[in-house]
Amino acid sequence: MRNSEVLIIGGGVIGLSIAREMHKIGAGRITIIERGSIGREASFAAAGMLAPNAETDKIDDFYNFCAESNRLYPDFAAALLDETGIDIELDRSGTLYLAFTGDDSIELKKRFDWQTSAGLAVEHLNTRETLTAEPFISPNVRESLFFPNDWQVENRKLLEALRKYSEINGIRIREGTEIREILTAGEKVIGAASDSEKFLAGTTIIATGAWTSLIKIGEMPVSVKVKPIRGQMISFHPREKLFKRVIYSSRGYLVPRADGRILAGSTVEDVGFDKSTTETGVSALRCVASEIAPCLAGMTISDKWAGLRPYADDGLPVIGEIAGFKNLIISTGHYRNGILLAPFTAKIVAERNTGFLRRSLSGPPAIAGG
Ligand code: FAD
Numbered sequence: 617m618r619n620s621e622v623l624i625i626g627g628g629v630i631g632l633s634i635a636r637e638m639h640k641i642g643a644g645r646i647t648i649i650e651r652g653s654i655g656r657e658a659s660f661a662a663a664g665m666l667a668p669n670a671e672t673d674k675i676d677d678f679y680n681f682c683a684e685s686n687r688l689y690p691d692f693a694a695a696l697l698d699e700t701g702i703d704i705e706l707d708r709s710g711t712l713y714l715a716f717t718g719d720d721s722i723e724l725k726k727r728f729d730w731q732t733s734a735g736l737a738v739e740h741l742n743t744r745e746t747l748t749a750e751p752f753i754s755p756n757v758r759e760s761l762f763f764p765n766d767w768q769v770e771n772r773k774l775l776e777a778l779r780k781y782s783e784i785n786g787i788r789i790r791e792g793t794e795i796r797e798i799l800t801a802g803e804k805v806i807g808a809a810s811d812s813e814k815f816l817a818g819t820t821i822i823a824t825g826a827w828t829s830l831i832k833i834g835e836m837p838v839s840v841k842v843k844p845i846r847g848q849m850i851s852f853h854p855r856e857k858l859f860k861r862v863i864y865s866s867r868g869y870l871v872p873r874a875d876g877r878i879l880a881g882s883t884v885e886d887v888g889f890d891k892s893t894t895e896t897g898v899s900a901l902r903c904v905a906s907e908i909a910p911c912l913a914g915m916t917i918s919d920k921w922a923g924l925r926p927y928a929d930d931g932l933p934v935i936g937e938i939a940g941f942k943n944l945i946i947s948t949g950h951y952r953n954g955i956l957l958a959p960f961t962a963k964i965v966a967e968r969n970t971g972f973l974r975r976s977l978s979g980p981p982a983i984a985g986g
């Protein structure tokens with residue numbers, strides 16, 4: 617393979633979004649190396665929620681990072697439609713967060729109070745208003761919060777669109793190739809190698825999700841610790857569309873897709889690189905779904921799957937340069953929010969790399985590492 621200006625290791629939503637952004641700001645000869653097939657790991661397994669507000673307990677750098685990436689989504693979706701003809705189904709109907717127990721209500725009140733005093737958009741709905749908004753929700757619901765700025769996207773279409781962008785724009789994709797080692801010449805990183813091939817590059821970007829800690833830089837393991845956290849999902853496909861918007865409880869969530877499917881998620885399990893679904897996991901998800909909507913209790917499960925979220929030590933994304941190495945950027949650890957964070961992550965990485973920041977943030981992004 618020819619030398620690249622930019623070599624991206626990992627073809628998930630993060631690697632693909634970075635490739636697109638690098639191309640847009642003028643980088644040439646971009647190559648993505650993917651160990652399996654493009655976009656078939658965590659990014660494929662995800663639920664596609666863009667939810668900076670529903671689970672937030674405070675406004676900090678991470679919140680600002682999430683909120684900024686969310687703000688980018690309408691333009692990101694419109695641009696991808698224009699560039700590729702693929703509609704990524706950005707749905708801005710908002711998110712409902714339900715309370716079924718006294719503890720849930722306490723949690724909701726806390727969230728409502730601080731978010732309203734911080735000026736964030738959140739509305740309180742009583743039982744009747746909640747059931748009017750979503751009639752298939754259980755009548756046991758006590759109350760809910762509505763987050764108008766928490767949206768969803770069809771992440772599998774997003775991956776399709778990003779792949780197509782690469783294909784249309786000459787970004788080279790190599791699948792079925794696992795990078796083992798980052799190649800160095802002194803402090804300078806000069807590319808990466810699989811067991812049988814070298815890929816030389818001006819800039820090398822590690823976007824390997826949950827597998828990041830398996831890569832070596834020269835003889836040393838990469839210094840950033842990332843571990844896989846399994847998330848299982850199930851889906852239903854009722855004949856009619858039951859819900860209009862994403863529905864959360866503190867025990868799980870339902871995500872209604874445009875085609876009528878309802879995704880229910882998700883488990884959070886520290887079980888290594890095992891991507892299987894389990895009976896226990898599936899039945900826990902069935903319980904979550906049935907608590908939110910009793911009509912799902914007896915409905916046939918149409919599909920089930922699992923993916924591995926990339927979890928860094930402190931749960932925050934790791935984006936930046938690795939100390940001691942030039943021409944090497946890492947972008948991983950997006951844990952439960954990689955779909956949400958993809959557009960802004962791509963901008964940060966691309967703009968840092970080319971040395972000019974074209975926008976300023978209200979607060980510094982959640983960049984760790986380096
Ligand atoms: P991945 O998609 O895993 O991509 C990494 C890629 O790198 C893989 O394709 C892998 O094969 C490749 N790779 C690894 N090592 C190598 C190597 N050595 N050489 C070559 N290639 C390599 N996020 C949200 O924002 N909203 C959600 O609603 C949401 N729901 C989720 C639900 C579940 C069940 C799960 C599992 C995750 C969810 N997430 C969600 C999180 C989100 O999916 C991840 O944060 C995101 O997909 C991470 O993207 P990534 O590109 O870093 O990782």
Ligand code: GLY
Nearest residue numbers: 847881882952953
């Ligand atoms: N963000 C949803 C999940 O990780 O399950």
